[in-house]
Amino acid sequence: MDRNEYFVAFMVLVILAVMPARSQAHAYPFNDPALPAEKRIDNLLSLMTIDEKVGCLGTRTGVPRLGVPNIGSSEGIHGVVQRDKSQGGYHGSAITTTQFPQPPGMGESWDPDLVREAAGVEGYEARFITQTPKYDRQILMLWGPQADLARDPRWGRSEEVYGEDPFFNGTMVTAFVKGLQGDDPKYWQAASLLKHFLANSNENLRTKSSSNFDQRLFWEYYSVPFRMGFLDGGAKAVMASYNSWNGTPMAINPILKSVVEDQWGVDVLSSDGGAVKLLVTDHKRFPTQKEAVVACLKAGINQFLDTYQDETKAALKDGSITEKEIDELLGRKFQIAIKLGLLDPPATVPFAAIKDSPEPWNTAKDKEVSQKMALESVVLLKNANSFLPLKKDSIKSIAVIGPLADSVHWDWYGGTPPYAITPLRGIKEAVGPSVKVNYAADETAQAAVKAAEASDVAVVVVGNDPTCGPDMPHDWHNTPDGGGTLPCTVPSDGREGRDRQVITLDQEQLVRQVYAVNPKTVVILISSFPFAINWSQENVPAILHMAHSSQDEGAALAKVLFGDYNPGGRLVTTWPKSTDQLPPMMDYNIRDGRTYMYFKGEPLYPFGYGLSYTSFQYSNLKTSSAEIAKDGTVTVSVDVTNTGSMAGDEVVQLYVKHLKSKVERPREELKGFQRVSIQPNEKKTVTIPLEATDLSYWDEKLGRFQVEAEPVSLMVGDSSADIKLDAKLQIR
Numbered sequence: 001m002d003r004n005e006y007f008v009a010f011m012v013l014v015i016l017a018v019m020p021a022r023s024q025a026h027a028y029p030f031n032d033p034a035l036p037a038e039k040r041i042d043n044l045l046s047l048m049t050i051d052e053k054v055g056c057l058g059t060r061t062g063v064p065r066l067g068v069p070n071i072g073s074s075e076g077i078h079g080v081v082q083r084d085k086s087q088g089g090y091h092g093s094a095i096t097t098t099q100f101p102q103p104p105g106m107g108e109s110w111d112p113d114l115v116r117e118a119a120g121v122e123g124y125e126a127r128f129i130t131q132t133p134k135y136d137r138q139i140l141m142l143w144g145p146q147a148d149l150a151r152d153p154r155w156g157r158s159e160e161v162y163g164e165d166p167f168f169n170g171t172m173v174t175a176f177v178k179g180l181q182g183d184d185p186k187y188w189q190a191a192s193l194l195k196h197f198l199a200n201s202n203e204n205l206r207t208k209s210s211s212n213f214d215q216r217l218f219w220e221y222y223s224v225p226f227r228m229g230f231l232d233g234g235a236k237a238v239m240a241s242y243n244s245w246n247g248t249p250m251a252i253n254p255i256l257k258s259v260v261e262d263q264w265g266v267d268v269l270s271s272d273g274g275a276v277k278l279l280v281t282d283h284k285r286f287p288t289q290k291e292a293v294v295a296c297l298k299a300g301i302n303q304f305l306d307t308y309q310d311e312t313k314a315a316l317k318d319g320s321i322t323e324k325e326i327d328e329l330l331g332r333k334f335q336i337a338i339k340l341g342l343l344d345p346p347a348t349v350p351f352a353a354i355k356d357s358p359e360p361w362n363t364a365k366d367k368e369v370s371q372k373m374a375l376e377s378v379v380l381l382k383n384a385n386s387f388l389p390l391k392k393d394s395i396k397s398i399a400v401i402g403p404l405a406d407s408v409h410w411d412w413y414g415g416t417p418p419y420a421i422t423p424l425r426g427i428k429e430a431v432g433p434s435v436k437v438n439y440a441a442d443e444t445a446q447a448a449v450k451a452a453e454a455s456d457v458a459v460v461v462v463g464n465d466p467t468c469g470p471d472m473p474h475d476w477h478n479t480p481d482g483g484g485t486l487p488c489t490v491p492s493d494g495r496e497g498r499d500r501q502v503i504t505l506d507q508e509q510l511v512r513q514v515y516a517v518n519p520k521t522v523v524i525l526i527s528s529f530p531f532a533i534n535w536s537q538e539n540v541p542a543i544l545h546m547a548h549s550s551q552d553e554g555a556a557l558a559k560v561l562f563g564d565y566n567p568g569g570r571l572v573t574t575w576p577k578s579t580d581q582l583p584p585m586m587d588y589n590i591r592d593g594r595t596y597m598y599f600k601g602e603p604l605y606p607f608g609y610g611l612s613y614t615s616f617q618y619s620n621l622k623t624s625s626a627e628i629a630k631d632g633t634v635t636v637s638v639d640v641t642n643t644g645s646m647a648g649d650e651v652v653q654l655y656v657k658h659l660k661s662k663v664e665r666p667r668e669e670l671k672g673f674q675r676v677s678i679q680p681n682e683k684k685t686v687t688i689p690l691e692a693t694d695l696s697y698w699d700e701k702l703g704r705f706q707v708e709a710e711p712v713s714l715m716v717g718d719s720s721a722d723i724k725l726d727a728k729l730q731i732r
Contacts, residue, residue, distance in 0.1 A: 059073045100550060116176065153574075166221050206242050267335045294320045397435065525543065532576060544561075618725050626728075650718060
């Protein structure tokens with residue numbers, strides 16, 4: 001033998017020696033973390049039967065025969081949802097989990113780091129439930145965040161999204177995704193499935209409607225939060241919406257493959273509940289369920305929330321779909337199983353011992369994140385003559401009035417909290433036994449008036465009903481209209497399956513009656529979306545806003561009322577004075593007057609608006625350079641000084657206006673923000689990075705983003721309508 005022959009023989013002996021050891025360590029090659037992911041998945045697929053493969057196209061991805069655990073799923077936009085059967089169709093007993101404010105409330109914190117912390121709580125709780133045998137549930141893919149945009153305040157599901165601005169929503173979506181996934185460099189603690197792609201912001205007729213708009217709005221507005229969630233956050237799963245885009249239903253829209261899968265690298269494309277059937281019944285695209293299923297498979301759908309198994313097997317039998325195509329669909333899906341460590345030996349995954357930890361929702365750590373989120377989400381809408389904060393030592397009695405005063409309302413995607421503090425309870429605990437609390441629900445105006453007359457101050461707690469009625473039906477999460485049978489008798493109420501008819505607040509009549517007998521009235525509006533509370537804004541001295549469903553709702557509101565916490569939340573949508581200021585509901589061209597970027601007229605409250613108990617002064621706006629290259633980055637800095645007597649949070653907002661663009665641009669666009677805590681008389685320098693690529697527009701002719709050589713105005717302020725300073729920046 002020559003030297004090469006000796007070497008080859010030696011290597012063969014080494015391989016033969018290693019192979020038995022590997023086979024002893026791993027039951028199958030797909031269990032070996034040292035192998036490339038593609039080889040592991042190929043091995044797994046080669047061992048699976050066709051029935052097992054078809055089964056994995058649903059939400060259950062486990063292969064018990066081969067010891068492969070199920071990824072599983074759960075709703076999770078502001079808390080892990082695990083109800084018992086009577087609460088919403090889940091089997092087994094309810095599991096309490098930490099419940100944060102609805103996404104608009106989380107957004108109103110304007111604190112992406114805190115949103116990431118909250119999502120980290122959710123991801124850990126989902127992993128804890130999955131890894132703890134007594135719960136017998138697998139819920140490692142959480143259906144959230146909602147990356148849609150609240151383009152119209154009448155949209156019934158506005159309660160599920162962060163706001164109306166694409167950059168803002170994308171920032172929050174990215175933070176939430178990263179929080180769910182966790183900080184381990186190799187494994188995710190939970191996976192994120194974004195909802196609902198795309199332009200799904202009408203409930204009435206949503207199962208057959210088409211959202212129509214041009215390519216520029218696709219790339220510059222509607223898809224931005226999704227793109228940021230995938231490319232910046234690393235999410236790998238998404239759910240297609242019920243509606244069509246420009247006439248093609250999203251479940252079979254070619255853009256799922258051409259953009260979402262091929263350009264953004266998404267591995268799981270999920271249909272929504274009942275969406276495949278709607279292709280036959282409502283969209284009328286196919287004559288049978290089988291043909292609809294095949295079309296979805298061809299479009300890249302590899303997770304069905306609908307009837308699909310018999311249809312897929314029949315399609316395999318007649319050749320409409322091939323096993324190779326099924327393997328390709330599952331190959332992407334099992335990439336997520338690898339990221340979650342589900343194909344690895346359990347002892348090698350860092351979450352193996354989590355089952356021995358205390359229930360996380362009862363720990364101080366999770367409670368602290370919940371309490372902080374509740375506090376940061378409170379928005380002060382009005383405070384005439386510094387009416388708030390109330391001084392406990394000068395109040396002998398306080399009336400707590402209204403239909404939401406002694407309850408915390410959960411929405412369609414909220415779970416079961418370990419505790420819930422109502423406004424009434426929070427106020428009672430804050431004032432102690434020395435202050436008399438006169439409580440009156442709204443059963444009769446007489447009781448409310450009597451309580452207000454007998455008190456030094458009246459607090460009226462009003463808002464919407466997130467579910468428009470009693471318990472959700474057993475199959476609510478599997479029906480396209482979200483149940484759709486519950487009575488919604490108030491025209492301003494909205495939810496999944498129902499858009500709001502008006503944006504006025506019926507309960508404002510109660511506010512009027514209370515104010516008539518006690519002008520020292522505070523309105524607390526707990527709502528999922530904007531209300532045109534024009535009378536209250538004109539007359540009542542103080543108004544606070546908070547979204548529903550925080551387990552610490554009442555405690556946070558009480559701390560703000562009595563000055564134990566200075567509110568710093570900001571609104572995430574434009575609040576109109578009237579629906580007369582809005583375009584028709586189905587007009588998806590936002591340039592016709594939607595959002596702060598194109599709104600016509602004067603709103604009741606602008607995007608980014610919120611007050612404080614202290615005051616702030618802006619000065620010394622600077623850029624790191626007066627010019628920026630088309631692929632460059634500039635740093636914008638501004639000094640902010642707390643000129644009041646109380647510590648507080650300011651939300652510094654950076655807007656951009658294009659001065660000489662060749663195409664129509666918004667009057668202003670949010671491109672950066674930072675929430676900062678500042679002590680009295682303290683000055684802080686806030687720095688915000690700005691990339692030139694964030695100033696681009698979509699060139700429909702070239703089919704790509706373009707950065708123009710032009711001057712832009714950089715505007716810094718504390719809302720979209722209150723710009724404090726501005727400066728010019730030249731793009732070269």
